Amino acid sequence: MITINEHYKKLQASYLFSDIARRVATYQQNHPDQRIIKLGIGDVTKPLPPACIQAFHQAVEEMGKEETFRGYGPEQGYPFLREAIAAQDFQARGADIAADEIFISDGAKCDTGNIQEIFGTDIVIAIPDPVYPVYLDTNVMAGRTGVYRDGRYDGIVYLESRKDNQFIPDLPQTPVDLIYLCFPNNPTGSTISREALQVWVDYARQNKALILFDAAYEAFIRDPALPKSIYELPGAREVAIEFRSFSKSGGFTGTRCAYTVVPKDCRAFDHQGNEQPVHPLWNRRHSTKFNGVSYPVQRAAAALYTDEGKKQAATLVDYYMGNAALIRSEITALGYDCVGGDHSPYIWIDSRTDSWQFFDRLLEQAGVVCTPGSGFGRCGAGYIRLSAFNSRENVEQALQRIRESLS
Amino acid sequence: MITINEHYKKLQASYLFSDIARRVATYQQNHPDQRIIKLGIGDVTKPLPPACIQAFHQAVEEMGKEETFRGYGPEQGYPFLREAIAAQDFQARGADIAADEIFISDGAKCDTGNIQEIFGTDIVIAIPDPVYPVYLDTNVMAGRTGVYRDGRYDGIVYLESRKDNQFIPDLPQTPVDLIYLCFPNNPTGSTISREALQVWVDYARQNKALILFDAAYEAFIRDPALPKSIYELPGAREVAIEFRSFSKSGGFTGTRCAYTVVPKDCRAFDHQGNEQPVHPLWNRRHSTKFNGVSYPVQRAAAALYTDEGKKQAATLVDYYMGNAALIRSEITALGYDCVGGDHSPYIWIDSRTDSWQFFDRLLEQAGVVCTPGSGFGRCGAGYIRLSAFNSRENVEQALQRIRESLS
Numbered sequence: 032m033i034t035i036n037e038h039y040k041k042l043q044a045s046y047l048f049s050d051i052a053r054r055v056a057t058y059q060q061n062h063p064d065q066r067i068i069k070l071g072i073g074d075v076t077k078p079l080p081p082a083c084i085q086a087f088h089q090a091v092e093e094m095g096k097e098e099t100f101r102g103y104g105p106e107q108g109y110p111f112l113r114e115a116i117a118a119q120d121f122q123a124r125g126a127d128i129a130a131d132e133i134f135i136s137d138g139a140k141c142d143t144g145n146i147q148e149i150f151g152t153d154i155v156i157a158i159p160d161p162v163y164p165v166y167l168d169t170n171v172m173a174g175r176t177g178v179y180r181d182g183r184y185d186g187i188v189y190l191e192s193r194k195d196n197q198f199i200p201d202l203p204q205t206p207v208d209l210i211y212l213c214f215p216n217n218p219t220g221s222t223i224s225r226e227a228l229q230v231w232v233d234y235a236r237q238n239k240a241l242i243l244f245d246a247a248y249e250a251f252i253r254d255p256a257l258p259k260s261i262y263e264l265p266g267a268r269e270v271a272i273e274f275r276s277f278s279k280s281g282g283f284t285g286t287r288c289a290y291t292v293v294p295k296d297c298r299a300f301d302h303q304g305n306e307q308p309v310h311p312l313w314n315r316r317h318s319t320k321f322n323g324v325s326y327p328v329q330r331a332a333a334a335l336y337t338d339e340g341k342k343q344a345a346t347l348v349d350y351y352m353g354n355a356a357l358i359r360s361e362i363t364a365l366g367y368d369c370v371g372g373d374h375s376p377y378i379w380i381d382s383r384t385d386s387w388q389f390f391d392r393l394l395e396q397a398g399v400v401c402t403p404g405s406g407f408g409r410c411g412a413g414y415i416r417l418s419a420f421n422s423r424e425n426v427e428q429a430l431q432r433i434r435e436s437l438s
Numbered sequence: 439m440i441t442i443n444e445h446y447k448k449l450q451a452s453y454l455f456s457d458i459a460r461r462v463a464t465y466q467q468n469h470p471d472q473r474i475i476k477l478g479i480g481d482v483t484k485p486l487p488p489a490c491i492q493a494f495h496q497a498v499e500e501m502g503k504e505e506t507f508r509g510y511g512p513e514q515g516y517p518f519l520r521e522a523i524a525a526q527d528f529q530a531r532g533a534d535i536a537a538d539e540i541f542i543s544d545g546a547k548c549d550t551g552n553i554q555e556i557f558g559t560d561i562v563i564a565i566p567d568p569v570y571p572v573y574l575d576t577n578v579m580a581g582r583t584g585v586y587r588d589g590r591y592d593g594i595v596y597l598e599s600r601k602d603n604q605f606i607p608d609l610p611q612t613p614v615d616l617i618y619l620c621f622p623n624n625p626t627g628s629t630i631s632r633e634a635l636q637v638w639v640d641y642a643r644q645n646k647a648l649i650l651f652d653a654a655y656e657a658f659i660r661d662p663a664l665p666k667s668i669y670e671l672p673g674a675r676e677v678a679i680e681f682r683s684f685s686k687s688g689g690f691t692g693t694r695c696a697y698t699v700v701p702k703d704c705r706a707f708d709h710q711g712n713e714q715p716v717h718p719l720w721n722r723r724h725s726t727k728f729n730g731v732s733y734p735v736q737r738a739a740a741a742l743y744t745d746e747g748k749k750q751a752a753t754l755v756d757y758y759m760g761n762a763a764l765i766r767s768e769i770t771a772l773g774y775d776c777v778g779g780d781h782s783p784y785i786w787i788d789s790r791t792d793s794w795q796f797f798d799r800l801l802e803q804a805g806v807v808c809t810p811g812s813g814f815g816r817c818g819a820g821y822i823r824l825s826a827f828n829s830r831e832n833v834e835q836a837l838q839r840i841r842e843s844l845s
Contacts, residue, residue, distance in 0.1 A: 033615040033648040033706045034558035035714050039722060074509035084502035087734070088495060094693060095491035102481035102691040137544055137694075137729070144727035148579065151441035168726050172555065208440040241440040284509040286501065287544075287732040299440045307442045315446060319575050320551035322544070325694040325735050327494070 038174045047406030068429040071400040080343035082334040090330035106318040108135025115336035126262035139276040139289040144169040149312040154208035157188040161407030166211040213245035218416045219379040220371015235270035242271040250280035252374045268294040288332040354426040355419035361430040376419040396436035445581045454813030475836040478807040487750035493741035497734035513725040515542025522743035533669035546683040546696040551576040556719040561615035564595040568814030573618045620652035625823045626786040627778015642677035649678040657687035659781045675701040695739040761833040762826035768837040783826040803843035806836045
């Protein structure tokens, strides 16, 4: 008898975005003349940088000619992209990462979801709350949790991000083996100092734990003192895997390219307690279940590392960060506490009421869509997330409407 | 302590292609003037059809303009592609498959590797021998096998493809739950009749089993009486998942696009024996761990369904099949038994000696590279695989050299 993976039964259906869509549709039906402005979703709105478009076209052209056509590429990605990443994203910042420690993929969602496969199923997982749901769901599917009750899965150690810890979780009180961290954070927009991140690296070294560091939003960091990569910290190579994405930094959400860094000396252990390198495990997983990213897409991503591409991507990020600054200053002026928006495209706002109540108020009184924080976990209750991914005009108009409705 | 997935330790390092590369390099070093012709690898050599290139360029152009830019798309793929597939690959052939039963992905390797996640770990797996190694390796990683000894994994039911069963495996003698089938087959090139495939569908229905049908090579089928899809057979919707790819049919090995079909009434069971639909399980897996295929790539794939695209892709397939016919007739004329090459790009040749010995002989006497059949499993011993993916000129020259060395 072909049986199903019973762990899927434990998964909670996420109604967050479908609930939002339903409420927005109802409102629009009742107010057909209102132009709704969406600051809810974390998707970019500006087109790909011209340098990417040019490289993309050129690579498509190559695929149409016998002399330059490319079939299967290396599963780990082409050297031209891996080398640019190692040199510019890491070595230039003093992080000792080599090209063959970079694995090109089609998305950080895939990588952060798949990475858990290479670890034992009997480990203890630490996951932030609030959090991007992929970390949790993929561990539920793999059977690393118990049942869901009172809003949480048994067996998971939740790392709470609250106002009283400045949205930087404290070290866990009970032993954990695999730790998910995401900075700049989705959804809170908070980021972490070198000193605070070093505490986690040291913890992992002392406790034979491993950190999965999701740095998908590093491009939004403005303060040069803040770490963009965990490998800027001493001792991180042995205990951390890092995830990066071109989705937000280069506008690649619909183009699909990302990468994962697994240093050669990153280690886990077998059940006898012997050290085992993680790099060959991920390489085996990656080359067995993945066949590389589309060649033209890799060429488009590599264009982000040219002088032109860097300038254009910076302009893109600056534009969104201009929106974020406007949102942050307006919300603060209205007397609400918020975090994020200074080194991230998200602003996490204490609504001083129920998340959904505030969502409804913004929708009905201002025609603005936000994301209710309670959808990201128990610690998100009472918060809402505003996103800076929209046009300046829309953001300015949304803020004017919010000002009129809340003041 | 962070532990590794210990099942990875059971995996046998595949030395097949690295062994081939090493022997070829040594030979080239000793014969620097010899032009080696490679008929070993299963990768296409002709460029993308012009219709794909045109659609690809146009979509790249859209990604560069604010009005037409696309961010995140549906994880399951864009309706324009899913609808074309359902209508032309299935409904036009009398197979009742709807657009929302199609899941677009970046490769059949990924899909055939990932699909096992949605099933229990205590099921019995039936896998062909010889076989494309992904089916086996991904089940080893998931812990569904015992250790490896005498060339096989404990706990796997091997479905033997031998000359005496015309390379179509017999039904298993012991009960199995999940059955991998691949027709036209890689590596043997054999294909299956409606009647023989119906036996498997009936077996699955009667034994509460499920078939994973890999049809990545269906475009090469010439005989209209042969099934291209398992859904052309009555009763298959409930018991089969089908995998397709644009890699070989459209030359997409480096462009990356494929799809998986999960009918809404395809069923598995929970441990209490209750029927459970498979579609929501795969949809959950796909949308949790995957973020859709690059938009321009989906547009390029959709161009294969236009009148122009269809003609161009057919020309591509005809070209390779012309090569295959030449190989098949020459090898037969030389007195060797072979299968495949009539409805597939692979020709599976009984070398009447050890696979590697014959490999060395072809390399040293003809300067031609093949793939030793023993690399695909125990039943491949004594066979070699020749691939039709090369230029006509190279194939003709390779055959002339083979003729001179073998006759």
